[in-house]
Amino acid sequence: MDVKIVILIVVAVLVLLVTVGLAVVNFSAVEMFSKYKQTEKYPTQITPVMFANLISKLFFNNMVIIKFNKKLFSDSFSSNGTLVLCEQYANSNNLAGLSICAHELGHAFQFKNQKTKMKKYCKKVNFCKVISKFIIPLIILSCILLIFDKLFFSIVIFAVCFVIFVFAMAIKISTIKIEKEASEIALDLLKKYGELTENEIKKSKLFLNSAKLTYVADLLKSMLKWTGLTK
Numbered sequence: 001m002d003v004k005i006v007i008l009i010v011v012a013v014l015v016l017l018v019t020v021g022l023a024v025v026n027f028s029a030v031e032m033f034s035k036y037k038q039t040e041k042y043p044t045q046i047t048p049v050m051f052a053n054l055i056s057k058l059f060f061n062n063m064v065i066i067k068f069n070k071k072l073f074s075d076s077f078s079s080n081g082t083l084v085l086c087e088q089y090a091n092s093n094n095l096a097g098l099s100i101c102a103h104e105l106g107h108a109f110q111f112k113n114q115k116t117k118m119k120k121y122c123k124k125v126n127f128c129k130v131i132s133k134f135i136i137p138l139i140i141l142s143c144i145l146l147i148f149d150k151l152f153f154s155i156v157i158f159a160v161c162f163v164i165f166v167f168a169m170a171i172k173i174s175t176i177k178i179e180k181e182a183s184e185i186a187l188d189l190l191k192k193y194g195e196l197t198e199n200e201i202k203k204s205k206l207f208l209n210s211a212k213l214t215y216v217a218d219l220l221k222s223m224l225k226w227t228g229l230t231k
Helices: 003-040 048-059 095-113 115-132 135-147 151-193 198-210 212-227
Strands: 065-069 082-086
Touching (some): 003 095, 003 135, 003 198, 003 212, 048 065, 048 082, 048 095, 082 095, 095 151, 151 212, 198 212
Parallel strands (some): 065 082
C-alpha cells in the first residue's frame, strides 16, 4: 500500500479519535453535574470546611491551608498544602460538597505518604499538558509536507505526534490510578470522621465513581481545547 495512503488513513483515524475525545469531554461534564445535583440533596452534619479542619488537625498538624474559588468543581490540593474548595458548597451541609472535599484530602494523604511519586506525577502531567497542545498543529504540518512531497519530514513529524499521543495515554492511565486511590482514601475518611450513615456512604461512593470519567476528560480537554468545542 502506498505510504501516502497509509498516512491519510492514520490521519482519518486520529480525526475519529478527536471526535470520540470531544464526546467524552463534554458528556462527562454533564454526567458529573447530574450526579452532583442528585448527591447534593443529602444533608450532612458537617460542612466541607469543618471536615477539612478536622482532618488537618488530626493528621497534618493544622498545616492544611484552605482557600476558596468561585468556579464549580474547581477544588484541588497542591503539594504546598493548599486545599482549594468551591465557595458554593464549602460551608454547606450537603453530601456532594463533603465528598469532593474528602477526595481532595485523599490527595493530601498521597502527597504526605508518597511524596516522590506524587511530585514526579505532577511534573509529568504539567509537561504532558504543554506538549499535547502541539499534536494537531504538527499533524496539519505533516499533511502539508505530504502534499508537497516532503515524505520523509512528514513521516518524522507524524512519528513525533504518535510518541506524544502514547505518552499522553500513559499519563491518563496514571491519572485514573491516582484519582481512584484518592477516592478510596476519601471514603475511608468519610466512614470514620464524616458522621455519615451507611446509605450516605454508598451515595458518596456512587458520586465519586461518576467522577472517574472526568479525570480522563480533563486530560483530553487540554489536548482538544484548540477545537473550541470543549466545555
